[in-house]
Amino acid sequence: MQIAIKGRNLPVTDEIRKHAERRLGKVDRQVSELARLEIEIYRERNPRVADCHVAEATLYLKGVTLRARDASPEILHSLNLVTDELARQVKRHRDKRRHRREAHAAASDRRSSGSQAQVASQPTI
Numbered sequence: 001m002q003i004a005i006k007g008r009n010l011p012v013t014d015e016i017r018k019h020a021e022r023r024l025g026k027v028d029r030q031v032s033e034l035a036r037l038e039i040e041i042y043r044e045r046n047p048r049v050a051d052c053h054v055a056e057a058t059l060y061l062k063g064v065t066l067r068a069r070d071a072s073p074e075i076l077h078s079l080n081l082v083t084d085e086l087a088r089q090v091k092r093h094r095d096k097r098r099h100r101r102e103a104h105a106a107a108s109d110r111r112s113s114g115s116q117a118q119v120a121s122q123p124t125i
Contacts, residue, residue, distance in 0.1 A: 008042035
């Protein structure tokens with residue numbers, strides 16, 4: 001998985017980069033090598049907003065795009081929340097694909113066994 005971390009008016013330090021890569025290890029094992037992940041971090045300028053550090057993640061997979069956004073008072077906590085949300089979405093997507101694949105295989109097995117039963121039940125002349 002290719003990871004790109006961008007900071008909007010906020011420097012992306014090595015600590016933030018290493019923390020994000022370590023937290024995304026679980027997601028990295030579940031997606032393809034060709035998957036692309038973009039993380040954008042920024043700080044809300046409004047002083048009335050308590051959760052001012054925002055992290056947004058966009059994961060581009062084959063045929064689907066997953067997005068997550070979270071905010072908290074600390075940037076590392078925002079990254080934790082985003083990675084957890086992304087991991088949930090990836091797991092749900094993989095389970096959905098696996099279920100469809102199993103249903104398709106079961107349907108094709110039923111079709112093939114049904115056609116064999118019809119051939120066997122026909123009388124021979």
